[in-house]
Amino acid sequence: MRAFAILTMALLVTPTNRGGAQPPPAAGISTALAEERAARLSDLRYDLSFRLPGDRRERVTGRVTITFRLQNPSMPLALDFAPGRPDAIRSVTAGDVPIEARVADGHVVLPSSALRAGLNTIAIDFDAGDPPLNRSEDFLYTIFVPARAHEAFPCFDQPDLKARWTLALDAPGDWVTVANGAEVTRETRREAEGERVKVGFAPTEPIPTYLFAFAAGRFSVEEAERNGRRFRMLHRETDVAKVRRNRDAIFDLHATALEWLERYTGIPYPFGKFDFVLVPAFQFGGMEHPGAVFYNASGLMLEESATQNQELERASTISHETAHMWFGDLVTMRWFTDVWMKEVFANFMAARIVNPSFPGINHDLRFLHAYYPAAYDVDRTAGTNAIRQPLDNLNQAGTLYGAIIYQKAPIVMRQLEMLTGADRFRSGVRDYLRRYRFGNASWPDLIALLDAHTPEDLAAWSRAWVEEAGRPIVTTELEVQDGRIVSLGFGVSDPDRRRGLTWTEELHVALGYADRVQTLPVRLAGTRVEVIAARGLSAPLFVLPNGAGLGYGEFHLDPASLAWLGDRLPDVDGRDGALTRGSAWVTLWDAMLNGQLAPERVVDLALRALPREGDELNVQRILSYLEQAYWRFTPEAERSAKVAEIERVLRQGLADASSRSLKGAYFASLRNVAQTASTLEWLARVWRRDETVPGLTLAETDDIALAQALAVREVEGWEAMLRQQVERTLNPDRKARLQFVLPALSADPTERDRFFASLANGANRRREAWVLDGLRSLHHPLRAAESARFVTPSLALLEEIQRTGDIFFPKRWIDSTLSGHRSESAAGMVRSFLADVPATYPDRLRRIILSSADDLFRASRVR
Ligand SMILES: [Zn+2]
Incomplete structure (x- = not known):
């Protein structure tokens, strides 16, 4: 592994000109620039202050004092700064000496005459760039991941230059402020336009630019104490009952996650205080800034009708961000090529943490549904990528993120743990955290540590699963005679044989019988594996290679199993019946996409399965496949023949659903599929509150979604409904979002043209969640x-x-x-x-x- 890593780095480095006449660096942060700076700089500190105007049209101004130790001052040194506006630099001083510096290609180049060996202090007054500050009328929050800090202020914007940060925010007097460090000073004063407050925050532990963060604005604050630690939650929710309903669960989930991680890693929470901010329409599920985690508010403040899935999602998101405090924040990837590592660790730990909080849940099934469909959705395509991707400039880092990092990598990591053994895996992880704490490390660093704990060839394993893209193709070969299995084997091949990869993995193959499902462990290695333990067993109704959902691949069923499951999947029962059914659904979906099963058979199977499916996670998956098979894969001409039956099954499911969350899931599907006049009328009555669904509470977001669904179907009076919905929406963020989306719903094509044309202007794409909402309607x-x-x-x-x-x-x-x-x-x-x-x-x-x-x-x- 190590040799391979060195080779990779050598390929990435473009030769730098070490002579005196060095060309200024090109846009972005290249590996060459990053390596040069990492070699020259140490003991980095930022002392930053921002003045945040109450009026969004005014500029945010700031001052940064950067101190660092420097080697080789004879070469110029480039800071990164791309504020997207001219003349953003007001003054630069080195020590006490003013120097001429200007922004070119996103850098401020400090001449060697301004530098000296040892300690340097550079101070810059600047106008901050707006984009990563996410400014709204009365609040703002930063997102500097992956390398966007330098779009706001001058810095060395790379993950392996960790620094201690001291921050002061000067804000309108009624704004709440939060940052990585704890608040230590506060002064208020009166100015012409009103009261202002200046808040100083304690210096941070060493953290990289992408984890530095602050938020300020009109927020409500909830506080709680758990296990002797104080937590603070900032939010903008206006529904008091909703806050009351959610707050304790949110604090509890954080406390549970922290406690679990301290135990697993053997390292106490490394960053002092713990605050988090619930941001409306936040771009991600969450962002792991140490001491100031940001979340998408809708993921944490659940509606009363929240599905079990949403509750699990919430617990997972909280655990994920909390796990990052160790995996990503305490030990950080050296370069964004390994960004997946922190994501996979966070997801992997989150799955472990969430389980005890939901004792009634089938966690293997949850893992299956949370990761496999989304990972396969990318990995089966021609556009897929390896988990570990090369990256020669941080301005491309954003493109690394996706399902392969978030969904495939946890599956692969679980395989790694199985291969290594849970105890040895944990010891290796603890070694890794201790050795690199407050520093940086790469995937090869971890594999080298783990390799020392196991006899397996982890380097070869890593080459197939981490360094290359795609899935192994696994075909089932079943031979039966006189009601007994003669042989059961699996062929394993690579979609691209030229790569010469060895796909090693553990599976539990399921053999289905009328009264039970039997699973047999199999280790796939090489091109064909026979399941010796299956010889002589009675012939099963079906064989499902990935029965327990441990393996990963494009699994092909034998023809008899495909025929049986395509008709009778809902009959699968027994001890692990739910897991087997879930895995069978994922396998059949692949079969449909490969043209081995017709979409209408999937629709029919779903309609037969829903009334009988006892597991809520499976119901959710089936509903999602049903919607996709209907809208995406059923030709328009055939939809109308099917829709009445689908609506009938969904309405029955809605009536019969035993839990509020299940009712919510059925209702959402019905809303998404509905097309017949009678169902649309009924939905309109529900929206008007002329009709109630027993056991289902519709929150403001549900009303909005319903109004939008009815609008796109142009039910009678839909335009008035939308206008009414705008008036009815109390939450100002949701109201503004709906208003933004309205033109995309318009019956007038020129209005829709105008909406789309407006998106060519970056300013109109600022609220990404709104834009996506509009596009989906369009x-x-x-x-x-x-x-x-x-x-x-x-x-x-x-x-x-x-x-x-x-x-x-x-x-x-x-x-x-x-x-x-x-x-x-x-x-x-x-x-x-x-x-x-x-x-x-x-x-x-x-x-x-x-x-x-x-x-x-x-x-x-x-x-
Ligand atoms: Zn993450």
Whole structure:
């Protein structure tokens, strides 16, 4: 592993000019620039202050004093600063001496005459760049991941230059402020426009730029104590009952996660205080700033109708961000090529932490549903990528994020733990955290540590599962004679044989009988494996290679098993019946996408399965497959013949559902699918409150979603409904979001054109969640024919979106754009776009498009 790592680094480094006449660095942070600075700088400190105006149109101004030890002062030194506006630098001093410096290509180059060996102090007065400050009318919050701090202020924006940060925020007097460090000073004063407050925060432990954070604005604050630690929650929720309903659970989940992690790692929480901020329409589920975690408010403040899945999601998100305090924050990747490592550790730990909080849940099944479908959705496509991806400039770091990091990597990590053994794995992880605490490490550093704990060849394993993309193809070979198994084997192959990979993994194959499911452990290695223990067993009704959902691959059923499960999957019962059914659904979905099972058979199977499925997680999965099979894979002409039956099953499910969350899930599906006049009328009555669904409470977000669904179907009076919904919406953030989306719902095509055209302006894409909401309405399947004209222009905008947006935005932008389409012409537009882009088109964007368009390509081939 180590040799391979050194080779990788050597390839990434472009030669630097070590002579005197060094060219200024190009835009972004290249590996060359980062390595040069990491070698020269140490003992880095930032002392930052910002003045935050109450009026969003005024500039945020700031001053930063950077101190560091420097080697080799004979070369100039580049700071990063790309505020997106001219003349943002007001003054620069080195020591006490003013120096001439200007911003070029996102850098402020300090001349060698201003530098000296040893300790240096650089002070800069500047106007902050707005984009990563996420400014709203009366609040703002920073997102500096992956390398966006330098869009706001001058710094060395790379993960392996950790620093201690001291911050002061000067804000309107009624604003609440929060940062990584604890508040230590506070002064209020009166100015012409009103009271102002200046808050000073304690210096942080060493953290990188992407973890430095603050938020300020009109927030409500909840406080609680758990296990002797004080927690603070900032939020903007206006529904008092909702806050009351959620607050204790949110604090408890944090406390449980912290306690668990301290025990597992053997290291106490390293960052002092623990605050978190619930941000409306936050770009991610959460962001792990030490001492100041930011969350998407809707993920934590659940509605009364929250599904079990949403509750699990909430617990997982909280545990995920908390796990980052050790994995990512205490030990940080050296370079963003290993960003997946912190994500996989966080997800892996989150799964462990969440389990005890939900004793009634089938956790293996939850793992299956949380990770496999999303990982396969990317890994089966031509646009997939390896878990570990090369990255030669941080301005491309955002494109590394996605399902392969968040969903495939946890599956792979679980395999690594199985391969290593849980105890040895934990010892290796503890060694790793202790050795690199408050520093940086790479994946090869961890593999080397773990390799010392096990006889396995982890380097070869890592090459297939981590350094390369895709899934092994596993085919089932079953031979039966006289009612007994003669042989059961699996063929293992790589989609690209030239790579010469060895796919090693552990499986539990399930053999289904009328009265039971029997599982047998199998270790896949090489090109064919026979399950010796299966010889002589009575012939099963079906064989499901990944029965217990441990393995990972494109699993092909033998023809008899495919036929049996395609008809009788709901009959599968027994001790692990729910897990077997869940895994069978995931396998059958692959079979459908591979053309081995017709979409209408999947729809019919779902309709038969729903009334009988006893597990809520499986119900959620089946509902989601049903919706996709219906909208995406059923030709328009055949939908109307099917929709009445689907609605009937969903309404029955809604009536019969035993829990509030299950009712919520059925209701959401019904809302998404509904098309018959009688169901639409009924939904409209529900929206008007002329009708109630026993056991179902509709929150403001549900009302909004319902109004939007009815609008896109143009039910009678829909325009008035939308206007009424705007008036009815009390929460100002949700009201503004709905108003933003309205033009995308308009019956007037020119209005929809205007909405789409407005998105070409970056300022109108600032609220990414709003934009995606609008795009999904614009491209609703019922409007696919009219919205096809936006497909190519959307693709054309992707490069700019990647440059200006947050990390998940490019993929989501294309996902939302293509979500409603299934036509050959839409597929053709994507293909010709890709054929026409120049050879220099970024490979990662090409991959994003290919993976987003995969379902469209497959659906367009269905009749
Ligand atoms: Zn994370």
